[in-house]
Amino acid sequence: MGLFAKFKAGLQKTHSKLVHEIKRIVTRSPKLDARGIEDLEAALIGADLGMELTTQIIDKVKLSYETQGRDGSDFFTIAAGVVEGSFTQIDSQLKRAPEGLTVVSIVGVNGTGKTTTAAKLASLVQSQGDKALLAACDTFRAAAIEQLKLWGERLKVEVIAGSYGADPASVSHDAVTAALARKAQFLFVDTAGRLHTKHNLMLELQKLHRVMAKQLPGAPHEVLLVLDATTGMNAMNQAREFHKAVPLTGLVVTKLDGTSKGGMVVAIQKELGLPVKFIGLGEQADDLQPFDAAQFAAALFKE
Ligand SMILES: Nc1nc2c(ncn2[C@@H]2O[C@H](COP(=O)(O)OP(=O)(O)O)[C@@H](O)[C@H]2O)c(=O)[nH]1
Ligand SMILES: [Mg+2]
Incomplete structure (x- = not known):
């Protein structure tokens, strides 16, 4: 499947709802009376595009009409x-990183898709000819370690794991050592899910990052917050709180295939000024796509 086809298929729910509603409105009132405008606004907000962008679109539409x-x-x-x-x-x-190893830490609340995203990213860079390692730093749940190991077997990517209950910082330390020894280009660090409101868990995350930075200056080079698109605007609060505790470098929005509110990608990026680097459009390894604004916009609105 080509890139646009992937975007289109993954954003199908948002697309069909938006296009269906908008068509109905503009067919009913081709000259766009006040009620037509109101309905268009509601359709855009319903897709979680946010107030600011909705107003921008409506103003432009009015003007051109x-x-x-x-x-x-x-x-x-x-x-x-x-x-x-x-x-x-x-x-x-x-x-x-300018040279050598790039460390990418993957953070977020429970169930947003961190482990899957870590594996998908390893698969992505591997397909581009780079060597990747995975670090199983969610030592909080035994199943999480197994889940990442399974991905590692499937993708033929080495997984560095400690035992269940181990200090995640010590696992990350071992993982950086291993990645340096293997001359890998990327290390993806899968961390435990944590609520953005839990202070002690945020401290644990800071420690994890500190330990890696000590070992490899500049690490983690990238801190990606994974957000579940189906949680809508609640994701905004998660992003704000995580960003306060550990400076984020980008966002990954997953499960866009499962929602008709895909507009939240635009709203969240606009509100936070953080780049959406990848979007998750399904559960398979190649369902993570580097974000592309033109493809995304076309996948939402192209008939
Ligand atoms: N449909 C869909 N499911 C996803 C996506 N990303 C992750 N998942 C699923 O969401 C569930 C939780 O993912 P997981 O990586 O374990 O979340 P974690 O708790 O943040 O590590 C799993 O069943 C994944 O297969 C996505 O982009 N689309
Ligand atoms: Mg996980």
Whole structure:
């Protein structure tokens, strides 16, 4: 499947709801009366695009209808343009250390898709010719270690793990040592899920990062917060709190295939000024895609 086809398939739920509703509205009132505008607003907000972006789209639509006598069919082009434009400042590339090993720490609350994302990222860089290792630093749940090991077997990626209940910082220390010894380009560190409101767990995460930085200056080079798209705007609070405790370098939004509110990707990025680096569009290894604003906007609005 090509990249656009992947985006399109993964964002199908958001796309079909948006396009269906918008078509209904513009067919009913092609000249866009006040009620038509209101309904369009509701449709965009319903997809979690956020107030700011919705207003931007509606203003632009109104303007073009009033001054250029456009009709409903232009709505999609205008909306896609505004969405794409709102991402221009953002660098969504995965960071790379100037030389040697790049350490990527993967953080977030329980069940958002951290372990899956760590494995998918290892698969991605591996497909680009880099060597990756995985660190099982969720020592809080025995099943989490097994889950990552299973991915490692499937992808043929070495997994560094401690025993259940071990200090995650010591596992991360061993993992950095191993990754350096193997001359790997990337180490993806899978961490335990933690609520952003639990202070002691945030301290534990800080310690994990400190230990790696001591061993390899600059590490972790990338701290990715994994957010579950189906939790909608609650993700915003998680992002704010995590960012206070451990400076984040980017976001991964997973499970976009399971929601019709995919617009939250745009809203969250706009609100927090953090780049969305990857989006999860399914459960398979190749269902994680580097974020691309143009493809994303087209996948939401292209008929
Ligand atoms: N549909 C879908 N499921 C996902 C995606 N990412 C993760 N999952 C599923 O979400 C569940 C929790 O993922 P996991 O990686 O264990 O979450 P963690 O607790 O944050 O480590 C698993 O069943 C994953 O297969 C995604 O992008 N799309
Ligand atoms: Mg996990």
